[in-house]
Each structure stands twice: as structure tokens, then as C-alpha cells.
Amino acid sequence: MTERVFLLPDLGEGLAEAEIVQWRVAVGDIVTVDQTVVEVETAKAVVDVPCPYAGRVVALHGVAGEVRPVGQPLITVAEPVAGCADGTEPPGHTVYREEERAGSGNVLIGYGTGRGDSRRRRRRTTTAPYVSGNGAPLAGHAAEGTRPGAGRPSVVADRAPGTTPPLVISPIVRRLARERGVDLTAVRGSGPGGVVRRADVEAVASHVAGVTADVRGSTGLSALPAPSAEPPAGADAATSGTRDLVIPLTGIRRTIADKLSRSRREIPEVTIWVDVDATALVQTRAAINAARPDRQVSILALLARICLSGLHRYPQLNARVDTEGQRIIQSTGVHLGIAAQTDRGLVVPVLRDAERLTTTELAAELAATTAAARAGELPPTRLTGGTFTLNNYGVFGVDGSTPIINHPEAALLGVGRIVDKPWVVDGQLAVRKVVQLSLTFDHRVCDGGVAGGFLRHVADCVEQPALLIATV
Incomplete structure (x- = not known):
């Protein structure tokens, strides 16, 4: 048979590696062209990887949890031979070719290349035995499918x-x-x-x-095995009964850590805030949804529309700093990022050219995009390239925050919870819907006058939505 090795492809956006989440095929399976064979997690998204070859799977290079570099072997497929449409070998041939002897350093089929730079390795979870050229289990391999070194502690139990x-x-x-x-x-x-x-x-x-x-x-x-921890000086580790939980920084969590650290290192950020009477905004949303019950609009969509109006008036905030070129680049279009909390961590999916969308279209795109982000279904291109971020941390029940700017953007608008509070209206005390808005901005792109003007414009539109109509 002719064997073809499929290498982990370039997943875009400068990604150099991916972690194997789960294999969709096993050794011995027949695959077709463009069939998904593995699910991998990059620093930006979970991606299904299709195989460009058809035939029988003879080797899977890597196990779930292992990080594979781009360009390294991922799966080996044996193309069907003449007269064997299902990819099997003619009678008299062995199921697998034994390409190595124990300890030779060559590849054990199903266990990858044995590269020393893989970060995490786990015990194989298949129940199929390793088969030698004569059809018998390889020496030292139990029939339940263990491998050399299987006596070591395992992270997961065999199924x-x-x-x-x-x-x-x-x-x-x-x-x-x-x-x-x-x-x-x-x-x-x-x-x-x-x-x-x-x-x-x-x-x-x-x-x-x-x-x-x-x-x-x-x-x-x-x-x-319980994570190891250094006991305090003088403490008896055998009787202390405490262990530290060790959580590795991998995948998107590592990317978040790197990006936020870089933002704090490079951006001289300033945060300003204001309390706003959002009663009229809440009423406006209710009126819109009552008039068009089939196309509901969220408060977040209205705030996005207000942000777009503010960025049209103050384009200095729709920018980024090019430190190498020593210049500020103002973007023509507004690529609006929406901070979304997911099971994988905080991600910022981007609505490109958001200023071209109507308010109803904004609402629909926001709902679809955040749902896809939480399901891990967005490609890496949808998670990069933002020019301004809207962060609704009010969903966590908090009033205010000083968020970190999503590097390399220049500003971020934060929105707290909308809650009933006492408020003075026309000299009289009343109960109103109040929200705190905060703007964190890069002081290199503008001074307080521009930042304060933008935040005041946003606050005025929240308090008097009619002003938004006048500026659109």
C-alpha cells in the first residue's frame, strides 16, 4: 500500500501549534477525502481538521491533550490498493507493517513520532491490541492495548x-x-x-x-495522581492532607494571559466613568420590541449603536498604536469587539464593519456571534482584528470596573448592571434605572478632552435616546 502522511496544517493567524482535543477516527478506520479526523484547540478556537486523503488509517500521531506543532505529522493513511475498495490489503498481507523493533526508537503505530518536545502525553484509550507483522501482540504489550511505559501513572483511565x-x-x-x-x-x-x-x-x-x-x-x-505541592517548612507532608491545585496555562487561557500582560506593559491606560440614568433607554427598547416582536433588540445592541455614533464623532478612539512605526493608525471601519465569557475563558468576537448594520441587524449579529463564541464554533479570524471593544460586565451583577484594553486597540467601553437607584429628576427625588459607564483608553492616542467627550456623548444618548436619532 502507498502510505501518505498528513501534516498539521497552518491554522492561520500566526498559530504555530494546536492541542489535540479528541480523535474522530481510530487506527484501522476507513476515511474519505475531507472527512474530519481530529478536533484540535488552538490559542483562539476549537477547530475540526479534515484529512485530504482517503484510505485506511494506519497511524495517529499524538494523543488527546498533546500539543502538536504545525507542519508535524498528524495522521498516516494507506491508500487503497487495486481490488480492495475498502482499503484492506490483499490476502496474505499483514494488517500493519512492523516498522520497528522494541527500543529501536522508530515509531510505534498509533503512538506518533515520539518527539521529545511534546508538552503532555497520556495513555492511549483504545482497546485494540498492538499487532505485529505475524498478527500476534507485540512482546510486553497486554491485549487490552497498553503500550511501553504503561505502568507509569496515567492522567485518564482506559475506557x-x-x-x-x-x-x-x-x-x-x-x-x-x-x-x-x-x-x-x-x-x-x-x-x-x-x-x-x-x-x-x-x-x-x-x-x-x-x-x-x-x-x-x-x-x-x-x-x-494528586498534584504535588511543597509543604510548609517544618510541616509533615504525609499528614498535612493539603495539595495545591496546579492548572497549566494552555490554549486560549495562555493567550489571554499573554495578551493582557502585553496590554498592561505597553499601553498607558486611563479609566474614566459616569453614572447614567438609563430609564429612557430601557423604555425605548421596550417600545421597539413591542412594535416588532419578531425582531427583538437587546440593551447591548442599543449600546453598540450608541458606541458607533460616538466613534463617528470621536474617531481618535477607533485606532491602534504602531510602536515600531511610531505612528497612530485610525481605522476607517469600526470592527466592534464584544467581550464574551465562555467555558474556555474570555474571548472577544468581532463584528466587522459594524457601522454598516442597522440596529436590528446589530442585535441579530450580536446574538448569533456570542452564541457561536460560547459554543467554540468561531474561526480564529472572527476573534481578531477588532478596533474597539464593548464589555458588558453588568451581567455578573457588578456596577463598575477598570478593564484592561484588548491589545492593540485603543479603548474599551464598560457597562455595569442597570439597577433601581434614587435619582434627582427636575429637583425631585425619584427611583430610576441607573447604570455606570466606564471608558478605558490609551492616553497615547488622545487626551482627556476626547475621551471625556466620547463618554459624555454615550451617556447623553443613554439618557436621551432621541439624541441618537439626531446624530445617526
């Missing part, structure tokens, strides 16, 4: 034959299960269609808290 794979969508749920020592095959999902959620994993982990690794193994949960 029993016939076990149905758990329904898990979020990579953070898988990571949480690994960190807490929970076997996902033993978890009953409470989500739609039986999807395992974070709360399900935490409930199981809490239930078995304090139980030893041996007990966890006997109850069907993985025997995860």
Missing part, C-alpha cells in the same frame, strides 16, 4: 470495551475532568441530549473528595 464515549462539547470540561481526576465515562450529563457540563464534573469530584486514588479506581473514576 472499558463497549463503553459509550461521553458527550462533551467544551474543552474546559475535559480539562477540568483531568485535573479533578474524574472519568467522563462515569459521568451522566445534565445538558441537552446528555451533554456533560462543568457542573456535572464538579458534582462527581465533590462526591469523591477525600477518597484515595485506589478507591477512585475501584469506583470507576480515574486514579489521577
